[in-house]
Structures are given as structure tokens and as C-alpha cells.
Amino acid sequence: MKKILAAFGLGLILAMPVQASGPAAVLDRAPVSLDAASLQAGAKLFVNYCLGCHGASALRYNHLTQIGLTEQQIKDNLMFTADKVGGQMLTAMRMEDAKRWFGAAPPDLSLIARAKASASGSGADWLYTYLRQFYRDDSRPTGWNNVLFPGVGMPHALWELQGEQQARFVTRDDGQGNQVQHFEGLEIVRPGKLTKEEYDAEVANLVSFMVWMAEPGQESRRAIGWVVLAVLGVLALLSWLLKRAYWKDVH
Numbered sequence: 001m002k003k004i005l006a007a008f009g010l011g012l013i014l015a016m017p018v019q020a021s022g023p024a025a026v027l028d029r030a031p032v033s034l035d036a037a038s039l040q041a042g043a044k045l046f047v048n049y050c051l052g053c054h055g056a057s058a059l060r061y062n063h064l065t066q067i068g069l070t071e072q073q074i075k076d077n078l079m080f081t082a083d084k085v086g087g088q089m090l091t092a093m094r095m096e097d098a099k100r101w102f103g104a105a106p107p108d109l110s111l112i113a114r115a116k117a118s119a120s121g122s123g124a125d126w127l128y129t130y131l132r133q134f135y136r137d138d139s140r141p142t143g144w145n146n147v148l149f150p151g152v153g154m155p156h157a158l159w160e161l162q163g164e165q166q167a168r169f170v171t172r173d174d175g176q177g178n179q180v181q182h183f184e185g186l187e188i189v190r191p192g193k194l195t196k197e198e199y200d201a202e203v204a205n206l207v208s209f210m211v212w213m214a215e216p217g218q219e220s221r222r223a224i225g226w227v228v229l230a231v232l233g234v235l236a237l238l239s240w241l242l243k244r245a246y247w248k249d250v251h
Contacts, residue, residue, distance in 0.1 A: 027121035027148075030128035031204045032211050034218075036068035042209025043067065045202060047078045049157050050109060055091040056213055058110035062086050063216055113210040123214075127207045131158065132200060135167040135186055147183060162199045163192030 033039075043064060046056075062085045064074050071085045079085060081092045095105045116123035130148045134156035137145035142155040147167065156162070168184040194202060212218070 027125040028129045030122070030124040030207050032124050032208045034208065034212060038205045038208045039067040039212050040069060042205035043078060045206040046209055047080065051081060051089065051091060053091055053093050053106045054109045056089040056110045057108050059089045059213055059216065060086055061089060066216055067212065109210065111214050113214040124207050124211050127210060128203060131203045133186065134159065135165040147186065159192065161192050161194045161202060163188050164190035
């Protein structure tokens with residue numbers, strides 16, 4: 001139940017617009033990889049930490065064969081919310097329970113990597129930055145806050161992996177006589193199961209999976225696009241040669 005409650009906030013907040021005030025947030029560049037190993041690791045994290053509360057209804061379990069998994073591997077390791085491998089990746093939480101516990105049903109995460117794209121960066125950059133900037137804040141109902149999304153209403157779903165961070169703030173004058181809190185940085189005060197580098201890599205895998213999940217056919221689409229461009233290039237060359245041969249006597 002603790003993991004379910006923690007994971008619930010992930011999609012709920014990610015599906016909402018950023019509400020931080022002031023200048024646009026600086027996003028870290030997400031090292032997105034569509035390599036099969038990265039996507040498989042991301043799928044494992046998604047199933048274990050997100051799918052308990054959030055569905056990915058646009059994706060079916062057998063779509064995971066596209067990232068190098070066999071149907072048997074999917075059944076044995078990743079399929080917890082469906083009876084058939086062709087079933088949708090739906091949440092294990094019943095919607096009526098979610099509404100009773102939280103007041104609203106958890107949102108679907110199928111397109112979250114595309115929905116968070118903004119002028120500040122891609123949706124992947126936003127997710128990658130967001131999932132690495134939680135810190136302990138006893139003034140919040142959940143005990144957690146986030147640098148990218150101040151006043152965030154969700155707990156840190158991956159805190160066991162990252163550990164607990166503490167934010168450093170200093171009070172400064174904003175030039176108009178107002179004393180404001182200025183963020184200085186984050187530091188680990190209670191280590192998690194992973195080192196900083198390991199945690200960043202795992203978040204990158206999770207974000208990569210969310211990027212792939214938002215458009216599973218993007219690699220084949222790009223491959224087809226290059227073939228189409230090559231064919232058009234050949235046709236353009238043939239057209240130019242035909243035109244030159246046709247008009248050579250005129251010129």
C-alpha cells in the first residue's frame with residue numbers, strides 16, 4: 001500500500017502543468033536512449049513503481065516484444081495487471097477506490113513524455129529533471145517537495161532508490177526590498193539503495209521508456225522516412241536527367 005500511495009502522485013502531478021512562478025526553470029538534458037537494454041530496464045521500473053496506480057492504456061503488454069523481450073519474459077516478469085499478453089497495461093488500482101482515497105482517479109501515463117514538452121525543453125528533459133529534484137520538506141503534507149515544481153502534491157515515489165535529499169536555501173533581497181528564498185542546491189542526507197550516478201542512470205532508463213511508450217512506432221517511422229527521402233532523391237535526379245536530355249537541343 002505504501003508503494004501504491006507513493007506511486008500515485010507520479011502521474012497525477014506529471015499530468016499537470018508546471019506551476020512554479022518566476023523565470024522558466026532550467027531543465028537538465030535527458031540522456032534518452034532507445035537501446036533495448038535501456039528500454040527494458042525502464043519498463044521494469046515503470047511496472048514496479050508506476051503501474052500500481054497509473055495505467056498506460058495506449059500500450060499492450062505484447063508491444064514490449066518490440067524492445068527485445070519475449071512473450072514468456074513479459075508474462076513471468078512484467079505482466080501483473082492482465083490475464084493475456086495482448087491485454088492493455090492498465091493500473092492495478094480500481095478507479096472507485098482511487099476516487100475514494102484521493103478524490104480523483106490517477107491519470108494515464110501513455111503520452112506523458114509528449115505532454116510535458118515546452119519551450120524550456122522536451123518532455124523527456126522535464127521528466128528527467130523532475131524525478132531527480134525531490135527533497136524532504138516537513139511543511140508539506142507528504143513530507144516532500146520538488147525544486148522544479150515547488151509545492152508539489154506528491155511524495156517521492158523513488159525515494160528508496162535515490163535516498164533523501166535536503167535543499168539549501170538562502171534569504172536574499174530581490175532588489176525591491178523583499179526577502180526571498182533563493183535555491184542553492186541539493187545534498188543527500190540519507191543515502192538510498194543507489195549511488196547518485198546509478199540513480200541518474202535508472203531515471204534515464206525510466207524516462208527513455210516513457211518516451212518510447214508515447215510513440216512505440218517512432219523508430220520504424222524514422223526508418224521509413226529515410227527510405228522515402230532516398231526514393232524521392234533518386235526520382236529528383238532522374239527527373240533532372242530527363243529534363244536535361246529533353247531540353248539539350250533547345251539550349
